Amino acid sequence: MSAQKFTGTSSYIVTDDLMMAVNAAVTLQRPILIKGEPGTGKTQLAIEVARSLDRPLHEWHIKSTTKAQQGLYEYDAVARLRDSQLGDPRVHDIANYIIRGNVWDAFDCDVPTVLLIDEIDKADIEFPNDLLRELDRMEFFVYETKQLIKARHRPIIIITSNNEKELPDAFLRRCFFHYIKFPDKKTMQKIVDVHFPGLKKALLKESLEAFYKVRDVPGLKKKPSTSELLDWIKLLLAEDIPPEALRENASGKALPPLYGALLKNEQDVHLFEKLIFLDRRSRSQ
């Protein structure tokens, strides 16, 4: 078990602290909770962990209406009622109306799996509490068929949160925790490198410079994050924009080219334009 270690993949850069946290979760077979700014690769982490450890991935995306029970199984009472009215013979076996959820699938797999519970904070406040035993003992009981479902191999459970709701203590105590902070320039360079291996040094340098400059603008409603930077570079490459053009813009003369990929809020664009204008005026004086 401990032989398997996650060290990042060819397309995903992990910092040391994230690596330690993931490896602790893998070794002790306990869930890990990942928080961080949107666009810093929380969901991607689960995909990459599954890929690098060569395990199947089960994804459970949480919405505001999701119930904990839906991840385990659902008893479709309405369908059974309809069937009984129509005289369908299937109605005599209740097991026909038990619909498996993602957690069941992950528990019931022949090989160890990775289970992603995405954006757990979107759900009802009681949601995490309803999953305590399932995450701790990795088993649950199907009352309708009197069946105990136990994980054959404890899956690696990766839970992401955007911090919209606070999670209950009892739940947190059962998890490892990691907060993905926004990558510094060096890490960002590595991230861009793995996504665009052939990128010209000059373009990379200029685009990162411009990017961090935009991020440093005070008062932005939504600061551009890693995923936006990657999109932007993709566009720059597609449009074949020379690095010199970026430098000119980074020095504050105009909006960076294709800024729509970085600034996604009209007010932010206005704010940025205003700042550039002020800057230019103060220079010309």
Added chain:
Amino acid sequence: MLTQFFFRLRDGGLKPSITELLTLLDVMKSGIADNSVDNFYYLARATLVKDETQFDLFDRIFAAHFRGIDDALNDLATDVPEEWLRRQAELMLSAEERAQIEAMGGFDKLMEALRERLEEQDERHEGGNKWIGTAGTSPFGAYGYNPEGVRIGQQGSRHRRATKVWDRREYRNLDSSVELGTRNIKIALRQLRKFAREGAADLLDLDDTIDKTARNAGFLDIRMVPERHNAIKVLLCLDVGGSMDDHVRICEELFSAASSEFKHLEYYYFHNFVYESLWKDNSRRHNERISTTDLTHKYGADYKLIFVGDATMSPYEIVYPGGSVEHWNEEAGAVWIQRMLNTYPKSIWLNPEPESRWDYTPSIKMTRELMGDRMYPLTVSGLAAGIKKLH
């Protein structure tokens, strides 16, 4: 050793549990820390702290507890690479300096000294002027030591190795007790959303079910409706002018960002204190005013009233008729605020002034008494406490 550390964390205000400590010991036993102090720090943080707003506190306690221990650990390694030896030399140096820092006292001073030490290290190890040119001015000048956070050790990997991770205090911005700003506005926003939103549950729509079942020739057709969305109404009164402008801007941003979550959100402005009228548009404040009486009639008692102001003024402006600095008011501000509070039983006052200074300013004390003690600092945790009071 860890038990002591554990209790130190608890004394420091963190709340790790015994299970979490046992988990940490388990992880250490599994050997993935590889005898590295940095790794131990990461693991301890991942196991014992479950809230990024407490990372900074953890860093401080960790630094205080493990000062010097890593040197000892380094000695244990038998095959010492040359680089490690050099690193150890740096650490030895820092230990001396740290003693001096302690003698200086005060954490801010310590941070200052730490910064100086880093600058020194650059000179010593990089030799020429290569680093001093940049490190001397730009990193520390631009974002070295300012409210945005201490970012020591930004440049160069050797630097990173020399300073310990927990000493960099990168999570300071996330500390929930600091003043509300653009940095932590998102967390504050979540607090507001929590206030505005309640769990979404499905309800059985009985009438529609009966109707649809009948249309379905008696076959059961169950209809569900989502639970009705929360209908919180907020009346926001903001103090404008002078020192308050920055805070007002942040508050407006904050509330307007959350405005979609409220059923109604109304803004009004006042200067220093509320009197017989308020205004909506600051540029036309002298022409377009709404009288406070009209306001209380227009917006019903189900509105939650939130004042934002520093409440710092002359006490006359509150208690005396004619005390206002801008105009002649027939009745005292205290009377007017009392009328508003009578209409809106759910109300709080958010104050950007640091809580520690409240007792020294008579007008804050008076306002607080008028508000029935419902005054909260304009921080993330203050906002959370205030919102709790509004429920």
